[in-house]
Amino acid sequence: MSSLGEALRAAGMRVEIAPVGMRCLEQIHSRPPDVVLVEFGEPETAVLLRELLGMATRPGIMFVVDALGDNADADRLCLADDHVRPDCDPGELVLRLEVLVARRRTSTGGARFEAGRVQIDRDARQVLVGGRPVSLSATEFELLLLLVRNAGRVVTKSAILDHVWRYEFQGESNIVESYIYGLRRKLSDEDRSLIRTIRGIGYLFADERPS
Structure with a gap:
């Protein structure tokens, strides 16, 4: 150190x-x-x-x-x-x-985003999953926001690195996977119905509303 x-x-x-x-x-x-x-x-x-x-x-x-x-x-x-x-x-x-x-x-500006059972208040930095508040780190919040804003579309791993880490990443190759793992755990997405892995490409956030 x-x-x-x-x-x-x-x-x-x-x-x-x-x-x-x-x-x-x-x-x-x-x-x-x-x-x-x-x-x-x-x-x-x-x-x-x-x-x-x-x-x-x-x-x-x-x-x-x-x-x-x-x-x-x-x-x-x-x-x-x-x-x-x-x-x-x-x-x-x-x-x-x-x-x-x-x-x-x-400054994050005032905006709200929703996909499936997830709601994001970007201005308040608040995330709700089925009405339940979820505490995320700053990086987890930015990652989830990127996925939700592109709900229904595949976000490539390189796009995630570019938009969330905001530089040409040269560090550990599994950093995106580590944060996706953490997000799924915090969102209670054990069945991966919210964040879906598109093998070899990236991730897709499902835009399906609960019935």
Whole structure:
């Protein structure tokens, strides 16, 4: 993590490093950052994430991931807005952080979208599934919004990377699959009736209204 911090400082970013725990939380509350980089797998990570996700105006969350294990890891990975490897290219890291910050600062405008049993209020950043509110990370929200706005049409994986991550992606090839997995879990879409995989192409959000 220290090497990533040095790379960010070299790019002109203000960086503060603290061990995961109370000291880290105190720093976040006293000097709110734009993005928090969290080393994935640390025992105290779950407590930190609960605190961050519960903030009224939270910073962006980026995991630093060395390796993934089972589906439980993919589950937890989707709590963050993005993730990188410890040995990622410093230029790529800076670009991804800038994209994440810009995405969280951009005004979303007032608009509502609906497809099937899913309703999205883009202005309020609210998602309802069958009338039930669902909490999503910023990246999950942008991914779902893209799919719902194109309901009934196939959205290619490259289009998802371009519109959600907003740069020519050169990182982990399974990042889209990881976030789709997390979305399905949060939307209770175990049967994949909402988000359908179009093998070798991308994903399609079903525009079927409940009977």
